Amino acid sequence: MKALDGDLDRALGRLAGGLYVVTARQDEGGTERSSAMVASWVSQASFDPPGLTVAVAKDRAIEALMQVGDRFVLNILREDNHQQLLRHFLRRFPPGADRFAGVEVLSGLAAGGPVLGDALAYLGCRVAQRLEGSDHWIIYAVVEEGNVADTQASTAVHHRKVGNHY
Numbered sequence: 001m002k003a004l005d006g007d008l009d010r011a012l013g014r015l016a017g018g019l020y021v022v023t024a025r026q027d028e029g030g031t032e033r034s035s036a037m038v039a040s041w042v043s044q045a046s047f048d049p050p051g052l053t054v055a056v057a058k059d060r061a062i063e064a065l066m067q068v069g070d071r072f073v074l075n076i077l078r079e080d081n082h083q084q085l086l087r088h089f090l091r092r093f094p095p096g097a098d099r100f101a102g103v104e105v106l107s108g109l110a111a112g113g114p115v116l117g118d119a120l121a122y123l124g125c126r127v128a129q130r131l132e133g134s135d136h137w138i139i140y141a142v143v144e145e146g147n148v149a150d151t152q153a154s155t156a157v158h159h160r161k162v163g164n165h166y
């Protein structure tokens with residue numbers, strides 16, 4: 001297998017993505033489970049039905065809530081206010097912690113999970129297929145619903161220098 005040497009690492013790092021927070025909430029016999037994760041390895045993957053992929057590391061807490069048939073929400077962050085949301089969701093959360101404590105959340109708007117009040121837009125998704133990669137699951141989901149809070153604002157973009165981390 002090709003090693004990630006300096007040139008390749010820097011070249012791979014020129015792949016750019018947006019900045020998103022994936023959220024999921026499930027109710028299992030009265031017990032609620034919810035989670036959230038900052039993501040940038042997200043891409044639209046089909047027109048009809050509208051679909052997208054998210055690459056989710058195999059050890060992510062939220063991965064258990066993204067099995068085939070599960071619903072989740074992709075919160076699309078704004079260029080002009082994403083820093084505070086990144087800071088919040090990149091904190092180390094102890095197991096079972098409420099990852100939404102202290103952030104504005106619009107519950108009941110999307111079926112799969114909380115919509116962040118400060119997001120630019122949200123997409124409600126249902127997992128249709130999962131492709132097993134070496135260290136990530138490539139999760140293909142059909143987009144069932146969505147809306148934009150501000151049609152004038154831009155999506156936050158994540159520019160990197162190297163390809164060996166996000």
Ligand SMILES: Cc1cc2nc3c(=O)[nH]c(=O)nc-3n(C[C@H](O)[C@H](O)[C@H](O)COP(=O)(O)O)c2cc1C
Nearest residue numbers: 037038039040041055056057059060061062089166
């Ligand atoms: C800019 C940025 C983008 C990220 N994108 C992804 C991603 O697309 N997929 C992923 O699995 N983790 C990604 N991460 C890492 C997770 O957001 C982070 O480690 C996670 O929220 C921790 O959750 P855990 O407690 O389940 O490990 C990204 C991190 C950063 C800083």
